[in-house]
Amino acid sequence: MSPPPALPAGSPEELEAESSLSVKRGVVTLTGQSRSIRLCGSNVDLTLADQLDGALDAAYAQLGGKPMYAEMFGERGDGAAAPNATSASFNVEELLYAASANADAACQTPLGAYELLARGADPEWSVEVRSDSMALKRAGAAAPFAFTSVEAADTEGAVTYRAGADGHVLELVVTQRVCYSNDRTEYFAYSATARFDKQTFSGCARVGG
Numbered sequence: 246m247s248p249p250p251a252l253p254a255g256s257p258e259e260l261e262a263e264s265s266l267s268v269k270r271g272v273v274t275l276t277g278q279s280r281s282i283r284l285c286g287s288n289v290d291l292t293l294a295d296q297l298d299g300a301l302d303a304a305y306a307q308l309g310g311k312p313m314y315a316e317m318f319g320e321r322g323d324g325a326a327a328p329n330a331t332s333a334s335f336n337v338e339e340l341l342y343a344a345s346a347n348a349d350a351a352c353q354t355p356l357g358a359y360e361l362l363a364r365g366a367d368p369e370w371s372v373e374v375r376s377d378s379m380a381l382k383r384a385g386a387a388a389p390f391a392f393t394s395v396e397a398a399d400t401e402g403a404v405t406y407r408a409g410a411d412g413h414v415l416e417l418v419v420t421q422r423v424c425y426s427n428d429r430t431e432y433f434a435y436s437a438t439a440r441f442d443k444q445t446f447s448g449c450a451r452v453g454g
Contacts, residue, residue, distance in 0.1 A: 267318075268316050268317070268318065268341065268356060268452065268454060269284060269316070269317055269318070269319055269320075269335075270284065270285040270314070270315070270316050270317075270351075270352060270356070271283055271284040271285055271287075271314075271315060271335075271352070272285075272312050272313070272314055272315070272348045272349060272352065273293065273301070273305065273312065273313050273314075273315045273343070274290075274312045275293075275301075275302060275305050275310075279292075280292065280293040280294075281293050282315070282335050282337075284335070285352035285353075286352070289333070291321070291333050291334055291335040292333070292334040292335070293334070293335055293337065294322070294334050294335070294336045294337070295319075295336065295337035295338075295340075296336065296337070296338055297337060297339075297340060300340060300423075301337060301340055304340060304343050304423075304432040305343075307425060307429060307432065308343060308344070308345035308429065308430065308431075308432060309345045309429075309430075311345060312348050313343045313344060313345045313348055313432075314343065314344045314345075314347075314348040314349075314351035314352065315337075315340060315341075315342070315343045316340075316341045316342040316343070316356070316451070316452075317337050317338070317339060317340050317341055318337075318338045318339040318341065319335055319336050319337040319338045319339070320335070320336060320338070321333060321334070321335055321336075322334040322335065322336050339434065340432070340434060341433075341434045341451060341452055342431070342432065342433055342434065342451040342452075343431070343432040344430060344431045344432070345430050345431075346430050355454065356453055356454030357373075357453035357454060358375075358453060358454065359373045359374060359375055359453040360374050360375055360376060360452065360453055361373075361374040361406075361419065361450055361451070361452055361453065362374070362450065362451055362453060363417055363419060363435075363437035363439060363448055363449070363450040364437075364448050364449065364450075365437070365446055365447055365448020365449065366426075366427050366448070367427070368383065368384040368385070368446075369383075369384040370382065370383050370384065370439065370446045370448065371448075372406075372415070372417050372437075372439050374395065374406055374417065377393060377394075377395065378391060378392060378393050378395060378408075379391075379392045379395050379406060379408050379415060379417065380392070381415055381439070381441055383441075390410075390413065390415070390441070391410070392408035392409070392410050392415055393408065393410070394408060395407070395408045396408065402420060402421050403418055403419060403420045403421070404418075404419045405417070405418050405419075406419075413441065413442055414440075414441070414442065415439065415440070415441050416439070416440045416441075417437060417438070417439045417440075418437065418438045418439075418440075419435050419436070419437050419450045420435060420436045420437070420438075421434065421435055422435065422436040423436075424436040424437075424448070424449035424450070425449070426449065431449070433449035433450060433451050434451075435449065435450040435451070436448075436449060436450070437449060437450040
């Protein structure tokens with residue numbers, strides 16, 4: 246669930262993390278004739294392959310069947326991973342987040358500095374998790390409610406973050422289960438439930454940089 250730990254610059258482990266474990270970003274286009282991805286910062290279309298058993302195609306269809314911005318784990322290949330490929334390829338190993346609105350513009354925005362961001366609507370809320378803190382934002386609240394000394398526990402496909410301050414307790418449970426925004430413009434690999442005092446909020450979650 247958590248992003249990979251920082252590694253010493255230039256180490257073999259860092260190179261491996263960059264090739265397969267760090268979050269990659271790009272614009273995905275799926276048509277009847279081709280499957281391609283243009284990685285953010287590049288002007289080259291790579292042939293797209295994936296190991297997702299249709300999950301990428303399902304997300305693409307749910308988001309309107311048009312080019313979508315995507316965050317994923319994966320790595321470049323030489324074209325051999327995609328049937329009949331004649332160009333360089335990119336193999337998607339896990340789709341983390343996707344959005345159908347302003348796909349090209351999304352590439353210009355850096356990944357969030359948080360470890361994880363959970364959010365939902367009706368009412369609007371969000372919880373931002375960093376290495377040593379959590380912050381809850383709620384519609385109508387004047388300011389975020391901040392927590393430090395966050396405890397995290399990983400059990401049976403879910404991660405629970407918990408913190409308390411000034412007599413208040415915030416618990417965020419993130420589950421590896423596909424989630425879509427209410428307007429069907431965003432795909433998330435994770436679902437989230439936040440409990441703050443006697444309130445419960447439901448939504449989706451994505452990892453940061």
